Each structure stands twice: as structure tokens, then as C-alpha cells.
Amino acid sequence: MEYLKTGKIKREEPHHEAAISKQTGFPSPATHYLEPSIDLNKELTQHKDATFYVRVSGNAWSQFSMRHKDVLIIDRALIPKVGNLVLVVQEGSFKVIRIPVTSSGGSFVVWGIITYIIHCTS
């Protein structure tokens, strides 16, 4: 029954918190220069709702600097341009091509533009 005890009503402790530095001594010289940390989601993706991540398995695409276990960032919203690496679907399977297509390998459907290759070095 401890909550129902009558008597003195305990006032909530006031807690004011400074939104910036908690240093108590010398004021931070960076105070007016603070910026949010780098956010890769913001830097590496342009269209959040059109972005997908896929993982490469095997070394067959090493000519595109893609190695086993690399992760590709794919943006489906972009329109393919000359020089782009593109993930395409040909005869029901995924392929990577560089635009313009040199070999006449038949028709394909663009799945998305590969904007970044994330490669783990260790």
C-alpha cells in the first residue's frame, strides 16, 4: 500500500539538462561548431524507398571490382547512364553489366543501378 500513503506529496525533482556539453570547467570551444556525425544512410543512399542491398557470392565479377561477400548498394530509382554498373535480369537470373553493353547478349531487364560496392578488407 505504499503508494496510497497519505502525507507529504513528493514533488518531482526538477531536472534541467543542458542540450550541449556537460563539461563543468572550461566551456568547449567547439560549442558553436557542433555538427551531426556522418550518416552513411544519408551519404550513400539517395532514394531510401528504392534502395536495396545485395551480397555477391563468388568471384566471377572481379572485372567489376566485386569480390566474394561484397555488398552492393542498389538504387532502383536511377535511370541507367553510360558508365553505370547495372544489376540486370536475363533469362530469369541476375547479371551485372556495365553500360553501354558491348557484347550482344540478348535482351535484359534492369533491376537497379549499382551505386556502391562495400568491400570488407579483412
Add this chain to the structure above:
Amino acid sequence: MIAMVDCNSFYASCEQVFRPDLWGKPVVVLSNNDGCVIAANKEAKEMAHIPMFEPMFKIKDQLIKNKVTFFSSNYTLYGEMSQRVMNILETFSPDVEVYSIDEAFIDVSGIKHVSLKAYGTVIKDKIVTYTGIPVGVGIAPTKVLAKLANKISKKVAKFDHVCVIDTDEKRIKALKWAQTKDVWGLGKKHQTRLKNIGVFTAYEFTQLPLSWVRKEMTVVGERLWRELRGESCIEFRTMPKTKKAIGTAKSFGKKLEDLERIEEACAYYISEVAEVLRAQKSCATYIQVFVTTSHFSDNDKQHSDSCIVTLPVPTNNTFVLTQQARKALQRIYKPGYRYKKVGVNVTGLMPQEYVQGNLFENLKLHDKRLMNVIDQLNHKFGKATVGSALVGTRVEEWELVKKDRSKRYTTQWRELLELKNK
């Protein structure tokens, strides 16, 4: 004007985005526990005549024979893909009413600079480009007509998934095309009744006198009648409705006899339900628990029962709810049966700030903070990281079978789509 955007066989489409080998091939998605078919794409519907909601074991051979690919439901993936679609819709109109996981109404009244047909086409193209999910768009002055336009957009090839009803002439043509079963919200019972008086099309329905409709089909029928005639009466709702009842009941992975195990499942469902309650800031007044054996099994003795408990004080506290549900379960559980399912429902929901205390019960103020911490932990570290001890640690012994579930491509770093180059 209202646009109704509806994803084409959404669950199957989500699966196909990541499986180009299945493009143009029949795909079905099974319910939780792989019990029955809940979604099938166009190809599957056409070639195999798969009856929806049919138990899987009855049609499995048929599916295999027709080379239909089936997936266990992957709601994590569908939910995430749905969110993408809805986000994209928000770029087209400030007013988006998410009607279900794969449909939304958007208010396009402000669109004056381009034709609505062109606008609808842009919506459709953007969604399929961004997400890979094909959609149909129906645009009309009322919700019921927009829904009908959507249906026509998919069924009549020349519209190519975008249909606009913006003149009386087009409206009447659409109504004459539509059977009563094509009208959104017109139930089986009413369809039969209308058929009995010789009404087959939506157009014929709108020609009935209003007095008859009101008398025979109540205000619901009247609303449809008015909406089909172009008079908007179903309001646009951009805020989600707070739920009036929340429940969950899923079949076990295998049949359970043991009370202890069923209690664990029950406690697990309670924690899910309580979380939803807290998210919408409601408290429940009643809690219903039910158990049932499998009525598909002829060899098993059958038993099913349910019990409703009135809570001493309306609450959304997981522990109080778990305790009460356990008591209810013990009352309806009978030993010696092989149970297939336990379910819980909470009803009598009220906003948490309106809860009245009870002279004989403590109002436990600290509990709210405890629940907050639990919710935060589970949000940060994953579902069911902390909870009632009654849930136990043997979830996999009764949890649903998800044998053919695809990867959670968009939410789990370890389950990304793998590109294999042959």
C-alpha cells in the same frame, strides 16, 4: 477525387521481386503455419485454379504437379515492402489513407495541372520502378467508385492498370460492367438478395429506389448506393483507427497436450497483444482465452472452449494480463486432448488515461515505467528479448513452422539477397 492504389497479388509480388527466376510463373503464399493458401498471383490463379483458404494438405499435390512455387508467409518482408509503397504514395498527396497492407486511398483533388489518367500512370510507374511491386490505380469521386475503378483497371486490359471515372458517362459504363459482387462492401447475403429480385449489375442496384435499399440493406447499403451514384459519404481517414479489440491466435507447430507448454504460448501471445495495447495507449477491460483441437483430424478427440475474464482494473500491463489469462486457461484446459491452437483477445479497450482505480486494488504507478523499459528493450534488441518468465525459453517447441519462408532481404543484414554468378 480519390485514387485507390492496390498492389497486385502483393505477397506473391514481394517474393518475386527477389526471385527473377519466378517472374511470370505461378507463386502462392501460405498462411502462418503453412496451413492454407492466402495469396496467389495471376499465373497461379489461372493455371491451377487454386481455391483460396483451402487447407494446404488437400492441395499440396496439385500445387507440385502444376509446378507452383509456394512460400511460407514472410510478414517481415511484406511489412517492409508495404512501408516503401506507402512512403512513395506520400510523395503524391499529403492525404494518404493506408487501408491495408497492400491498399491505400489517396486524395488527389488538388491535381489540376495534368490529367488524372497521366497522374495515375506516374504513380503506378514510380512504385514499380522503386520497389518492383506492380500496382493498379483507380481514380473516382468516391471511395466505392475508386475501388471499382481499381478493379476495372486490372480486369480490363485496355486500361493498363490505371482507370479513371471522372464523367457520368464513364461512371454508368463502369456500373454496367460491374456485377454486384464487384462492389466493395456488398456482402454475399446482399448479393443473393439482390439476385432474387433480378438485380445483377451495380448499375441495376443504383436504379433501385432508395427507400427499398434503406429498408432492406440498412444504412450500409444506402451508403454504397449513394457512393456508386457519385455522392461521397465514406470519409477520408488519414489517422489510423484505434482498435476496439486486439487478438492473436496462431496454430502451434505441432499439437500440444501439455498445459505448461500451452501456458507458455498463451503468455507469449499476451505479451504481443499487450505491446499493441501500450502502443496505442489503451487498456483492456476484458480478456478472452480460447483453446481448440484440430477439427481436421478425425483421429483426435475434440475439445474447444473459451473463457472471458473481467479484469479488476483495466490494464495494459503484460504481467497482470498474463496472470489473468493463465487462470482463464487453467479453467478451460482439459487434459488428454491434443491442442492445435490457443488464442487470446482483449476487448473493452479504453484510453489509458481514463482508467478508474478500484477501492480494493492498488494502482501500481511504477508498472508503467517498467512496461516502458520492457518495450524499449524489445524495440532495441529484438522481439521478446525481455518479458514474463512464463513465456519460457522453449518457443521453438510450439512456434509456427515456417519451412519455406524466404529471406528477410530488407531487414536483416545476414539475410541479404545473394547474387550467385554461374
